[in-house]
Amino acid sequence: MLHNKKMQKIIASFLPPLVFQLAKRDIAGRYRGSLLGLAWSFVNPLLMLAVYTFVFGMVFRGQGSDRTGFALSLFAGLIIFNLFSECITRSPMLIVTNPSYVKKVVFPLELLPWVSLGSALFHAAASLLVLLLFLLISGRGIHATVLLTPLIIMPLIPVILGASWILSSIGVYIRDIGNLVGMGMTVLMFLSPIFYPASALPEKVRPWLFLNPLGLIIEQTRNVLLSGVLPDWKSLVIYLAVALPFAWVGRVWFNKTRKGFADVL
Numbered sequence: 115m116l117h118n119k120k121m122q123k124i125i126a127s128f129l130p131p132l133v134f135q136l137a138k139r140d141i142a143g144r145y146r147g148s149l150l151g152l153a154w155s156f157v158n159p160l161l162m163l164a165v166y167t168f169v170f171g172m173v174f175r176g177q178g179s180d181r182t183g184f185a186l187s188l189f190a191g192l193i194i195f196n197l198f199s200e201c202i203t204r205s206p207m208l209i210v211t212n213p214s215y216v217k218k219v220v221f222p223l224e225l226l227p228w229v230s231l232g233s234a235l236f237h238a239a240a241s242l243l244v245l246l247l248f249l250l251i252s253g254r255g256i257h258a259t260v261l262l263t264p265l266i267i268m269p270l271i272p273v274i275l276g277a278s279w280i281l282s283s284i285g286v287y288i289r290d291i292g293n294l295v296g297m298g299m300t301v302l303m304f305l306s307p308i309f310y311p312a313s314a315l316p317e318k319v320r321p322w323l324f325l326n327p328l329g330l331i332i333e334q335t336r337n338v339l340l341s342g343v344l345p346d347w348k349s350l351v352i353y354l355a356v357a358l359p360f361a362w363v364g365r366v367w368f369n370k371t372r373k374g375f376a377d378v379l
Contacts, residue, residue, distance in 0.1 A: 132225065133225055133228045133229055133232060134232070136225070136229040136232075137228075137229045137232030137233050137236070140229055140230070140232075140233045141155070141233050141236055144233075155236065155237055155240045156240050156243070156244060159189075159237075159240060159241035159244045159245075160244050162189070162192075163185070163186075163189050163244055163245065163248055166185040166188050166189055167182055167185040167186075169185075182252065183340070186245065186248070186249070186254075186340055187311070187336055187340060188308065188309060189241075189245055190245060190332075190335055190336050190339050190340060191306070191307065191308035191309075191332045191335075191336065192241075192308060193238055193241045193242060193245070193335070194238075194267070194270070194328060194331050194332045194335050195302075195303055195306060195308055195328060195332070196234075196237070196238065196241070197234050197235065197237075197238040197267070197270075197274075198270065198273075198274060198327070198328055199299045199302075199303075200230075200233075200234040200237065201227070201230050201231050201234045201274045201277075201278055202274070202277055202278065202281065202295060202299060203292075203295055203296060203299055204230050205227065205230070205277065205278040205281035205282045205285065205295070206281050206282065206284065206285030206289075206291045206292040206295055207282075207285055207292060208226045208227065208230060208278070208282040208285070209223065209226065209282050209283070209285065209286050209375060209379070210285055210286060210289070210379065212226065213379045216375045216376050216379050217376060223368075223372060223375070224279065224365065224368055224369070226282065227274075227275050227278035227279055227282060228275070230278065231271065231274055231275065231278070234274075238267075242263065242339075245339065246260065257338070257339070257340075257341070257342030258342070259337075259338040259339075259342050259343065259344060259345075260338060260339055262338045262344070262345055263335065263338055263339065265345065265350075266331060266334045266335050266338060266345055266350070267331065267335070268354070269331070269350055269353045269354040269357050270327070270328075270331050270357070271357075272354070272357035272358050272360060272361035273327050273357045273360060273361070275361050275364065275365075276357070276360040276361035276362075276363060276364030276365070277360075277364065278364070279361075279364035279365055279367060279368035280363075280364045280367050280368070281295060282368070283367060283368050283371040283372065283375075284371075286371075286374075286375050286378050286379065287371075287374070287378060302326070302328065305323075305326055306326055306328045306329060306332060307323060307329055307332050307333055308332065311333070311336075312324075312329065312333050324349075330346075330349055330350070330353055331353075334346060334349075334350065
């Protein structure tokens with residue numbers, strides 16, 4: 115027991131580099147064997163932005179006369195949704211697909227959601243870079259408020275981690291949870307202000323939109339990226355005040371349920 119505690123302390127001192135290395139390996143593993151390799155992380159969002167610009171800007175003609183603006187708004191919303199969706203949809207299988215880590219008593223299993231988050235943040239950053247390049251090329255310019263984007267995303271991180279800890283532990287015992295999460299993400303996509311701005315909803319319905327964990331973050335991300343509007347700091351602080359306890363609950367749940375992982379796997 116003393117040996118295990120000593121090893122846990124040693125591992126704890128290397129947690130940030132360990133998360134970085136595991137996330138790096140996770141990203142590289144996705145593109146291993148492909149011709150373009152890591153370049154796919156930029157090609158995919160570039161292709162999607164081109165498709166959105168054509169389909170929603172030219173075919174459906176978007177909203178009003180600013181057809182390209184609608185495509186950019188859609189793409190900005192999807193950056194946040196894809197960040198959230200990538201982490202949450204992977205969560206139910208995080209422990210199941212890494213049984214070797216479960217058998218290693220000193221390995222901090224709670225790091226796996228962090229690794230998934232690191233990979234998702236990399237892809238979100240790639241998509242953001244594509245968006246910024248498009249803004250420059252199209253002559254729309256980049257607002258200084260773009261620098262505040264990390265501060266907008268930061269309150270979402272505890273929500274992602276809390277949900278990931280809960281879902282990854284449940285996924286060990288109930289394998290069907292993965293299918294339910296996939297269906298839930300589809301529903302969440304249409305309930306989030308991705309294809310429409312919050313202002314398009316009736317005033318009576320609008321407050322309910324922000325019960326959606328992505329509602330506020332998507333709207334604020336669009337404001338700083340495309341409109342040059344400063345964030346609603348008060349709303350973000352309230353969001354963070356709720357997100358942190360949720361993450362704590364998720365971590366406690368994970369620690370309580372992890373004792374039976376080895377028996378199930």
